[in-house]
Structure formats: C-alpha cells, structure tokens
Amino acid sequence: MDAVDRLRARELELRAQLSRLDADDAALRVDRSDATADDEHDPEGSTLSGEWQRVDALRASTRDELAQVATALARVDAGTYGVCERCGREIPAARMEVRPQATMCVACASVG
Ligand SMILES: [Zn+2]
Structure with missing residues (x-):
C-alpha cells in the first residue's frame, strides 16, 4: 500500500x-x-x-x-505531494512513511 x-x-x-x-x-x-x-x-x-x-x-x-x-x-x-512546501525539496520517503500527511521536510518542520 x-x-x-x-x-x-x-x-x-x-x-x-x-x-x-x-x-x-x-x-x-x-x-x-x-x-x-x-x-x-x-x-x-x-x-x-x-x-x-x-x-x-x-x-x-x-x-x-x-x-x-x-x-x-x-x-x-x-x-x-511529497514536496516540501517551504524549501521545495523532496520529502524523504521514510518521513512520508511515518507521516503521510506531512507537507514539510523534517528540517523545515522543526523550524516551525
Ligand atoms: Zn523543507
């Protein structure tokens, strides 16, 4: 899936x-x-x-x-989908696996 x-x-x-x-x-x-x-x-x-x-x-x-x-x-x-809405880079698959609704990569999400 x-x-x-x-x-x-x-x-x-x-x-x-x-x-x-x-x-x-x-x-x-x-x-x-x-x-x-x-x-x-x-x-x-x-x-x-x-x-x-x-x-x-x-x-x-x-x-x-x-x-x-x-x-x-x-x-x-x-x-x-799967593209960081802040920096425009692709969000790593491992993150999308854990958090399929993620809209930002880890780095951008932790900035807030
Ligand atoms: Zn980002």
Whole structure:
C-alpha cells in the first residue's frame, strides 16, 4: 500500500471516527439534559462533563488530522505531494512513511 492509499484509508477511518464521536456527543447531550443542572454538587453531572470534554478534545484532534489528510490529498491531486512546501525539496520517503500527511521536510518542520 503506498502513501496515497494509506492517506485515503486514513481519511475514511477519521470520518468514521468523527461520526462515532458525533453520536457520542449527541448521546451525552441527551444524558445531560436529563441530569440536574447542578454540575458542581452532582457527581453524575461532573462525570458527564468530564466525558463531554474528552469527546470534544478527541473530536477536535480528529478534525485536525482530517484537515491535514485532506490537504495532503489535495497536494496529491495538484502533483505537489511529497514536496516540501517551504524549501521545495523532496520529502524523504521514510518521513512520508511515518507521516503521510506531512507537507514539510523534517528540517523545515522543526523550524516551525
Ligand atoms: Zn523543507
């Protein structure tokens, strides 16, 4: 499987994960509306908001990675995939292997 196939597979995986998280989030909202509004003193309520935060954080990072994967796939279409967007050199295959959504070579990425 080459990097592009892996990117496409990853995109599907992330989309599936995102819709699971959306479902979790919806379920939590329903639970929450049943619970009393007093989070501070209701142990069940604070567990719920902790869970909600966890789902929220996970959703944010999934969206983030999905955006990176989408960018990488757009670069595949544009024919610039695997080329560092900063210095224009080819990104070493070993790096693309580890991080198929990478848009910069190690040197440029570490500069920030
Ligand atoms: Zn570079």
